[in-house]
Amino acid sequence: MMILKIKRVFISRGEMIESMELYDQGKLKNYIYAYKVLKGTKWITLVRWDNVESMDHMDIYDENGTLINQVEMEKKRFEDVVKIVRTFRRSIIAVDISNL
């Protein structure tokens, strides 16, 4: 059976980290860990770690949703993603976090 497990961690009002993990027969198939901010009525992704349709990597977007950087990296644990986001918050897009 396929299960999509969504975990949303509240960071501040209008800021969150969302984890989406798709399990097939109990095995993790795809994941997306995204730091999102609420702009008007829409949640905008600023940074995302995922392996959907490609290798493990990190994407950085601007506040209009335009991809500004993509870096290949090993899969991060969700707990580590939460720590990184809590440290940098909205300024995360201006910091080189590829080595963290």
Next chain:
Amino acid sequence: MVISMRMIIKRTYSDDDMNLLFKMIRKKAGRYEKIKHLLHIKKCSDPNLAERYLILTCIMNNGQIDEEVIIEDRKVFNALTGKRMEIIELVNEKGPISVKELAKFAGRDYKNVYDDIMALEKFLIIRAVKVGKERVALGKVRECTLKF
């Protein structure tokens, strides 16, 4: 001062919620095969595409969606007024439900209910999506635990 309070909300999605998500994604992004193809050629240039792909993959395989929300901020209690708790109960009972219908069932002004939905959404307590011109609340809060 270190915050030790943690509120954990568990939400499940009914068949009606899944159908609404399916229709919404199909309307916004097209068929499953198209989304998969776009993902392949565009990679991650559209941040919403991969999320829609995961949701559709789950729905099309008759899977289930489980959601957990973790809030470590005491201000969450400011968002939980009596009227807003009523909204959560109405969404649980009648959802997926539009703000317009919620206002009707609660016998309240549309604007006030809309503002309440937005306040609850900012704290991730309610999940709402835009369907056409309407904002629709979905998912059912099954459990809300407070840990210290």
